[in-house]
Amino acid sequence: MILKVEGLVKSFGNFEVIHHWNLTVEEGEKVVLLGPSGCGKTTFLRIIAGLEKPTEGKIEIGFERLGFVFQEPRLIPWKTVRDNLRLIEEDEGKIKTILELVKLNGFEDHFPSQISGGMKQRLNLARAMVVDPDFMILDEPFTSLDIKVKMEIMEDLMEIWEKRRFTMLMVTHDVKEAVYMGDRILILSKIPSKILREIRINFIRRDITNRDFLGMESRILRFMLE
Amino acid sequence: MRILLGLLIFFGSWLILSMMLSQSLILPTPMETFSALVEILRDSTTYSAMLSTIAKGFMILGLIIAVGLPVGFVMGLSDKIYELLRPTVMIIQSVPVISWLALVIFMWGIGWKGPVLIGFLSLLPISIFTIVEGVRSIDRDLLEMVKVYRVPKIKVFKYVYIGSLIPFIKAVVDVSVGNVWKTVLVTEFLCGDRGLGVMISWARQYVDVPRIYAVTLMAVGLGIGTERIAKKLMSLTTRRWGM
Numbered sequence: 001m002i003l004k005v006e007g008l009v010k011s012f013g014n015f016e017v018i019h020h021w022n023l024t025v026e027e028g029e030k031v032v033l034l035g036p037s038g039c040g041k042t043t044f045l046r047i048i049a050g051l052e053k054p055t056e057g058k059i060e061i062g063f064e065r066l067g068f069v070f071q072e073p074r075l076i077p078w079k080t081v082r083d084n085l086r087l088i089e090e091d092e093g094k095i096k097t098i099l100e101l102v103k104l105n106g107f108e109d110h111f112p113s114q115i116s117g118g119m120k121q122r123l124n125l126a127r128a129m130v131v132d133p134d135f136m137i138l139d140e141p142f143t144s145l146d147i148k149v150k151m152e153i154m155e156d157l158m159e160i161w162e163k164r165r166f167t168m169l170m171v172t173h174d175v176k177e178a179v180y181m182g183d184r185i186l187i188l189s190k191i192p193s194k195i196l197r198e199i200r201i202n203f204i205r206r207d208i209t210n211r212d213f214l215g216m217e218s219r220i221l222r223f224m225l226e
Numbered sequence: 227m228r229i230l231l232g233l234l235i236f237f238g239s240w241l242i243l244s245m246m247l248s249q250s251l252i253l254p255t256p257m258e259t260f261s262a263l264v265e266i267l268r269d270s271t272t273y274s275a276m277l278s279t280i281a282k283g284f285m286i287l288g289l290i291i292a293v294g295l296p297v298g299f300v301m302g303l304s305d306k307i308y309e310l311l312r313p314t315v316m317i318i319q320s321v322p323v324i325s326w327l328a329l330v331i332f333m334w335g336i337g338w339k340g341p342v343l344i345g346f347l348s349l350l351p352i353s354i355f356t357i358v359e360g361v362r363s364i365d366r367d368l369l370e371m372v373k374v375y376r377v378p379k380i381k382v383f384k385y386v387y388i389g390s391l392i393p394f395i396k397a398v399v400d401v402s403v404g405n406v407w408k409t410v411l412v413t414e415f416l417c418g419d420r421g422l423g424v425m426i427s428w429a430r431q432y433v434d435v436p437r438i439y440a441v442t443l444m445a446v447g448l449g450i451g452t453e454r455i456a457k458k459l460m461s462l463t464t465r466r467w468g469m
Binding site: 074 | 367368372373374375386389392
């Protein structure tokens with residue numbers, strides 16, 4: 001067990017956002033929290049990352065190195081691609097390896113304003129990777145990207161995961177992303193949000209036009225719309 | 227070419243206006259002023275006066291950077307410190323120059339210390355408040371990101387704070403450089419023992435109006451020159467932050 005959450009409640013004043021969540025994440029798992037906008041998904045990730053305190057409940061953390069892929073890249077505009085990673089890790093060899101891994105080699109000396117949105121998100125991913133994480137949080141990382149770039153990055157991320165096998169906890173409101181990325185999908189309700197259902201994905205998902213993939217996608221969609 | 231044309235328009239208008247007024251006591255012609263300027267530049271004491279004014283100006287700028295930036299930074303970081311220090315800074319901002327003048331004359335008499343202190347106190351509040359605004363406008367998302375990755379504080383200061391504050395530091399330098407010579411000249415005029423302000427004071431006593439205009443031209447040249455140098459230095463310094 002790398003993460004265990006028991007009876008988690010988060011309120012902002014009298015406004016309850018998260019209502020008694022219980023979940024466990026095992027080492028090497030890819031868990032996706034799927035829910036509508038504003039249901040507390042990001043708040044939950046912020047609690048796990050130590051940026052927010054829970055109102056009630058218990059959280060057991062079994063990871064040591066956390067990687068966080070933010071929804072917006074949060075890059076330092078006046079630092080180059082390389083320097084954005086140097087902020088976190090000074091080992092040049094490691095930086096070079098990670099930049100190759102996320103396909104940003106050749107752009108080391110570019111500033112964030114000189115690279116595309118997809119590349120910025122790759123750098124965001126590289127920053128999370130450079131800490132050599134045993135637990136990776138992804139907060140709707142593909143929201144602002146077009147479908148082609150989104151698919152490229154998701155494929156690359158899955159390849160990286162195959163090599164490194166870190167635990168992943170991702171939140172999204174996009175069913176396709178959830179089915180593509182997750183081993184396990186937890187479907188959330190509107191606020192005060194509850195975990196409504198858990199779905200395990202057991203088929204090979206690299207092809208989003210695959211019948212199983214589309215079937216699962218429509219099954220989840222139907223459930224969410226009910 | 228455009229600059230030359232602009233200068234030509236300026237001096238042409240000056241010439242026409244002075245000829246229309248035909249009163250050297252109010253507005254001497256550019257020729258009278260330049261003749262006074264040549265005379266001044268032939269006198270070796272002019273250069274020591276100019277150096278004295280420049281030294282005071284740089285001392286004030288140095289003090290503004292050494293005191294204003296760190297104080298503004300700390301006030302921007304902590305609301306408690308801001309509330310504690312804000313009244314003092316606001317009082318400094320509101321005290322009229324003439325009151326400081328009386329104080330420094332009682333403390334040190336006529337000399338270089340008065341102009342430096344008054345210049346420093348006049349420009350300090352605006353530099354502090356500019357940096358406070360800069361610190362408060364730092365991207366909270368970046369600060370959260372460094373918190374998640376547990377980046378050491380010294381690195382956060384170097385990578386995030388300094389970089390975010392560069393435009394505000396530039397603004398402080400721009401405003402200070404733009405105003406420092408005016409302040410130095412006024413305070414030299416009132417309580418200095420050497421410098422361009424003192425030269426204007428003497429010229430006033432001798433009712434030598436062309437000389438006043440000539441020294442003023444030197445001060446204008448000094449202001450424009452320093453502004454250019456400061457901008458160049460700032461752009462060289464900030465290039466490493468990719469700005």
